Amino acid sequence: MSTIELTSSQKTILTALVNLHRETEDAVKGEDIAAEVDRNPGTIRNQMQSLKALQLVEGVPGPKGGYKPTANAFEALDVQTLESAAEVPLFHNDDPVEGANVEEVDLTSVHHPELCRAEIHLRGSVREFHDGDSVRVGPTPLSKLVIEGTVDGKDDTSNILILKLDSMEAPAEEPEH
Known part of the structure; x- marks a missing residue:
């Protein structure tokens, strides 16, 4: 097509x-x-x-x-139907966001951690998010990555949040139980 x-x-x-x-x-x-x-x-x-x-x-x-x-x-819209998307939790000022699903996380400036920004592509509206709000994304399904940051901008048309990163961590491998 x-x-x-x-x-x-x-x-x-x-x-x-x-x-x-x-x-x-x-x-x-x-x-x-x-x-x-x-x-x-x-x-x-x-x-x-x-x-x-x-x-x-x-x-x-x-x-x-x-x-x-x-x-x-x-x-x-390049959106696959929801069933195929892994659920990645999203928290807005420490409250879980129902019905929003993180589609993609783009890290913009990994080489300068002090300037590090992440673009969070959401499936769901970013209307309720405002500059300065705290956001936590994750854990992601495979790497269990958790990203925390502050909203630094957004693109309503594309449902993208731009975060100024506070922390980003993936846990060490846990031993199998």
């Missing part, structure tokens, strides 16, 4: 739809998406027409209706 180039607005709206759909598994109302991305419902309806044309969204008629992402939407 050729990659579909989405505008940042389409990407934001499609990401919101995918996240909201995941929570409920039902069709998502345009108003809910509008509230999630802070745009007016008319804008959402217009964007949905273009996303339907791209076969990324299907409309569901009726009182329980709204929009659902198609399988192509996940591919277009």
